[in-house]
Amino acid sequence: xxxxxxxxxxxxxxxxxxxxxxxxxxxxxxxxxxxxxxxxxxxxxxxxxxxxxxxxxxxxxxxxxxxxxxxxxxxxxxxxxxxxxxxxxxxxxxxxxxxxxxxxxxxxxxxxxxxxxxxxxxxxxxxxxxxxxxxxxxxxxxxxxxxxxxxxxxxxxxxxxxxxxxxxxxxxxxxxxxxxxxxxxxxxxxx
Amino acid sequence: xxxxxxxxxxxxxxxxxxxxxxxxxxxxxxxxxxxxxxxxxxxxxxxxxxxxxxxxxxxxxxxxxxxxxxxxxxxxxxxxxxxxxxxxxxxxxxxxxxxxxxxxxxxxxxxxxxxxxxxxxxxxxxxxxxxxxxxxxxxxxxxxxxxxxxxxxxxxxxxxxxxx
Numbered sequence: 567x568x569x570x571x572x573x574x575x576x577x578x579x580x581x582x583x584x585x586x587x588x589x590x591x592x593x594x595x596x597x598x599x600x601x602x603x604x605x606x607x608x609x610x611x612x613x614x615x616x617x618x619x620x621x622x623x624x625x626x627x628x629x630x631x632x633x634x635x636x637x638x639x640x641x642x643x644x645x646x647x648x649x650x651x652x653x654x655x656x657x658x659x660x661x662x663x664x665x666x667x668x669x670x671x672x673x674x675x676x677x678x679x680x681x682x683x684x685x686x687x688x689x690x691x692x693x694x695x696x697x698x699x700x701x702x703x704x705x706x707x708x709x710x711x712x713x714x715x716x717x718x719x720x721x722x723x724x725x726x727x728x729x730x731x732x733x734x735x736x737x738x739x740x741x742x743x744x745x746x747x748x749x750x751x752x753x754x755x756x757x
Numbered sequence: 758x759x760x761x762x763x764x765x766x767x768x769x770x771x772x773x774x775x776x777x778x779x780x781x782x783x784x785x786x787x788x789x790x791x792x793x794x795x796x797x798x799x800x801x802x803x804x805x806x807x808x809x810x811x812x813x814x815x816x817x818x819x820x821x822x823x824x825x826x827x828x829x830x831x832x833x834x835x836x837x838x839x840x841x842x843x844x845x846x847x848x849x850x851x852x853x854x855x856x857x858x859x860x861x862x863x864x865x866x867x868x869x870x871x872x873x874x875x876x877x878x879x880x881x882x883x884x885x886x887x888x889x890x891x892x893x894x895x896x897x898x899x900x901x902x903x904x905x906x907x908x909x910x911x912x913x914x915x916x917x918x919x920x921x
């Protein structure tokens with residue numbers, strides 16, 4: 567049974583309409599702690615112009631944001647701040663881990679630097695690079711928009727299913743193994 | 758009169774071990790006369806600026822006798838002279854007198870050395886950690902502290918997506 571619609575009316579699903587609106591007006595929270603922050607600023611500036619993708623409204627209050635961009639290394643003193651910012655953001659929200667340091671700790675494998683923020687907060691998308699070029703970040707943003715359009719729902723109930731930690735274990739088996747090896751080398755040196 | 762001659766005249770030749778590289782003058786003094794030497798340098802020799810305080814851990818260093826060296830870098834802003842004063846302290850309770858009464862700028866410098874090496878400064882008005890979080894227990898720049906720490910960097914709750 568065909569319904570005759572006027573020319574400027576079209577039918578869609580509520581999910582699709584919500585995803586379309588959300589993905590094209592992501593408001594980023596720039597958590598810029600290092601040189602990735604400079605690339606993030608370049609992405610926002612006129613040459614690369616993140617406004618083309620509707621994500622130019624950088625808000626410095628987490629309560630007005632729905633996209634956390636962790637740009638740069640996060641140290642153990644900063645991690646509680648990051649977690650608090652993430653918890654303060656209203657639903658629905660997403661997280662981009664930008665750059666090698668935010669993803670894995672990068673070259674900063676020291677006592678103070680967290681080896682990847684995904685160990686402690688949920689991350690939706692990783693942008694590799696040291697630092698990533700603005701094009702890479704834009705590509706990541708497009709991928710995230712794609713993800714929102716494909717998996718998002720109006721009520722956001724897809725987030726409720728992610729009950730398990732998604733990153734590596736905080737104290738990875740690999741790290742324990744490495745510290746043991748180092749201890750053995752140290753003992754060999756002593757003898 | 759050079760600064761070395763002034764110091765020898767005041768404290769005697771046995772109190773110091775001098776060395777020099779180009780315009781880099783260094784004096785090693787014993788911990789007992791450190792405060793009087795620094796007071797003399799500040800009040801009479803014109804070293805009115807304390808550029809830096811730092812420390813060195815000589816654990817397992819070849820031919821080292823003492824565990825920690827504490828280094829004071831002084832600047833005379835009138836003449837542009839610099840002088841590096843160094844002293845040594847040891848475990849189990851490395852302690853040097855605070856120079857906060859001489860240079861107010863020593864406040865944060867001494868707190869940083871305390872934070873990183875665990876060397877306490879007697880007479881400091883507010884000796885607490887400056888860089889590391891307050892609940893941190895180790896002194897990370899000591900040589901017996903592992904480079905990757907003792908798991909402090911990963912001692913946090915994990916937030917899953919469902920509960921945030």
